[in-house]
Amino acid sequence: MQPRERTAWAAVAMITLAGAMASAQVGKLPPALPLIREELGFGLIAGGFVLSLFNVLGMTLAVLFGGLADRAGRARMVAGGFAMIVCGCALGALSPGLGLLMASRLVEGVGFVAITVALPYAMVAASAPRDQGMTLGIWSIYHPTGMAVTMLAAPLLLNAVGWRGLWWLLAVICPLVAWAVLRQLKRLDLPPPSRAPFLPLALEALRVRGFQLVGLVFFSYAFQWVTLMAWLPTFLTESMGADLAFAALVTALIVLANVPGCLFGGALIRRGGRPAPMILTGTAIMALCTLGIFLPGPSVAVKVALCLAFSFFGGLVPPSLFTCIPRFSPSLRHVSAGNGMLMQGSALGQFIGAPLVAAAVSMGGGDWVWALGPMLGFCALTMMGGLLLGRLMSRQSPAGQARIV
Numbered sequence: 001m002q003p004r005e006r007t008a009w010a011a012v013a014m015i016t017l018a019g020a021m022a023s024a025q026v027g028k029l030p031p032a033l034p035l036i037r038e039e040l041g042f043g044l045i046a047g048g049f050v051l052s053l054f055n056v057l058g059m060t061l062a063v064l065f066g067g068l069a070d071r072a073g074r075a076r077m078v079a080g081g082f083a084m085i086v087c088g089c090a091l092g093a094l095s096p097g098l099g100l101l102m103a104s105r106l107v108e109g110v111g112f113v114a115i116t117v118a119l120p121y122a123m124v125a126a127s128a129p130r131d132q133g134m135t136l137g138i139w140s141i142y143h144p145t146g147m148a149v150t151m152l153a154a155p156l157l158l159n160a161v162g163w164r165g166l167w168w169l170l171a172v173i174c175p176l177v178a179w180a181v182l183r184q185l186k187r188l189d190l191p192p193p194s195r196a197p198f199l200p201l202a203l204e205a206l207r208v209r210g211f212q213l214v215g216l217v218f219f220s221y222a223f224q225w226v227t228l229m230a231w232l233p234t235f236l237t238e239s240m241g242a243d244l245a246f247a248a249l250v251t252a253l254i255v256l257a258n259v260p261g262c263l264f265g266g267a268l269i270r271r272g273g274r275p276a277p278m279i280l281t282g283t284a285i286m287a288l289c290t291l292g293i294f295l296p297g298p299s300v301a302v303k304v305a306l307c308l309a310f311s312f313f314g315g316l317v318p319p320s321l322f323t324c325i326p327r328f329s330p331s332l333r334h335v336s337a338g339n340g341m342l343m344q345g346s347a348l349g350q351f352i353g354a355p356l357v358a359a360a361v362s363m364g365g366g367d368w369v370w371a372l373g374p375m376l377g378f379c380a381l382t383m384m385g386g387l388l389l390g391r392l393m394s395r396q397s398p399a400g401q402a403r404i405v
Contacts, residue, residue, distance in 0.1 A: 008154035011126040018181035019142025027147030030043035031154040032163040033249035051354040055347035067339025073193040077118035084111030089171035097190020137266010140318035144258035151252030205337035210328025215345030217385035227353030275320035276390025282316035287379040
């Protein structure tokens with residue numbers, strides 16, 4: 001792949017939009033979950049598994065999907081991913097009970113992983129070398145953007161068409177976004193599908209020390225950030241007595257605060273910021289905010305402000321990790337598998353986060369202060385991973401920083 005002289009900003013925008021559309025499948029559930037639980041009749045812990053099942057295949061197969069993207073081609077992976085999301089939305093909308101709803105989340109999760117492991121490579125292909133740090137920082141906003149926009153629209157849509165109608169609406173929009181992004185991918189200098197076996201490539205990626213640490217950090221970061229966003233509407237309504245519509249709106253704004261945080265992180269990287277100090281700074285602020293959010297005493301307004309700070313400064317972590325993948329890749333062919341490893345860590349953190357925090361709160365008799373145990377434990381794990389990542393990068397030769405181009 002030859003370096004571009006100028007960044008294809010239209011492609012950057014559409015690739016980010018496609019990622020956001022995939023992440024809308026995450027954002028649609030938290031505000032709708034109280035209504036779904038009431039209609040289908042299941043409890044808090046089962047609700048945690050409904051939230052987390054989306055990530056089951058991602059946490060086990062994302063690295064293989066990254067290798068498969070090299071074998072099948074990025075455009076085919078993206079097209080197949082959107083097809084799976086449409087099927088999952090339709091299954092969810094038709095669900096008569098908990099079983100089919102859980103199956104629909106698994107199908108949507110497959111589509112999400114296929115899209116999000118294939119598109120970072122396309123983002124780099126759309127970028128001039130001088131803009132790669134910035135464009136990967138832009139890519140890192142896909143998840144909070146997709147979640148936030150869906151959460152902002154959810155109160156109106158849930159009142160107008162119900163949760164099943166929201167699922168059908170997303171099933172209709174997905175093919176339009178897929179068509180638009182595939183048009184942009186055709187204009188990029190993407191490599192043709194490889195005939196090489198993808199399993200050895202995935203196994204090689206699993207043995208790369210840098211990929212292992214990136215996966216570890218994203219695992220522990222995603223546990224904290226996604227779990228807080230997933231349970232925030234329930235926390236605000238059940239613990240703080242807030243109205244559901246207010247809780248959904250506030251949660252959407254808190255998720256949205258992660259977007260300028262990620263863009264700020266991308267701008268710091270473009271100006272020479274180092275990933276490890278950014279990870280440590282963001283995580284330390286998240287830990288302090290977590291204490292204020294779940295300890296009794298602060299008012300609703302203070303807790304909301306702390307959640308906004310948690311989300312914004314947490315945005316320093318994802319762009320730091322996305323820029324590490326090209327740096328640690330043994331070759332160009334390993335980039336998608338490396339992104340798969342990053343997504344595998346993220347999916348594992350998201351999978352265990354919601355049920356583990358729900359179990360901790362249930363053990364405490366519904367007192368959300370018990371959420372501090374798992375949340376702060378994973379803050380410590382993120383900081384440990386950031387320290388190890390910094391040590392590894394300090395030993396790496398400068399020549400290893402530009403393999404992607």
